[in-house]
Amino acid sequence: MSSYSTLHPPGSPSDWKIEARIQRWNWKSTPEERFCRNSQTLHSSSSKELIPNVVHFVLLAEEGQQAELDYARFLAIKAAIIRMDAREIKLHTYGLNNANQWWPKLKNHVTLVTLNRNKIYAPYNHPISHLDLPGPSPIRHDPPGHPPP
Incomplete structure (x- = not known):
């Protein structure tokens, strides 16, 4: 058993706090993430430098x-x-x-x-x-x- 699970058994308030943070997280892509994923932007004349693959x-x-x-x-x-x-x-x-x-x-x-x-x-x-x-x-x-x- 890990030290985390020893200190915070399943169902403890700590787990609820972590779960609440995960549920509140904004799972939408940021503009930068969309820019990186969009293959058509690779040929655009954007002022942002792309990270070489x-x-x-x-x-x-x-x-x-x-x-x-x-x-x-x-x-x-x-x-x-x-x-x-x-x-x-x-x-x-x-x-x-x-x-x-x-x-x-x-x-x-x-x-x-x-x-x-x-x-x-x-x-x-x-x-x-x-x-x-x-x-x-x-x-x-x-x-x-x-x-x-």
Whole structure:
């Protein structure tokens, strides 16, 4: 049993408050959402910049190792292909293990972008030595000719 359900058993006043908020929510699309969904507006001369339908994945590995495309990452990329109908999918990596069982299924749908391991920095310009990134991270890849500050 989760800590939430322990503290708030089903049918408690907390559940009623959550349900009331869900029922009061304005489920109508905003003008921005309608704009994004309307494919005919893609060719309009609107002053708003459209967000490109390009998905980026970053797959790194420890020093001296090849990057492994595991099943979870395979599913994430497959979802971008099938569900998002992305115009382009880029996989930023170095030393990808091409013999991996999942790569052949994706290679015709993904653009590989080779990273230079020596030009990837963590915050404060420290080279990356630990790759367990639980969420959004301020990692950056400096383009050629643009060294880190």
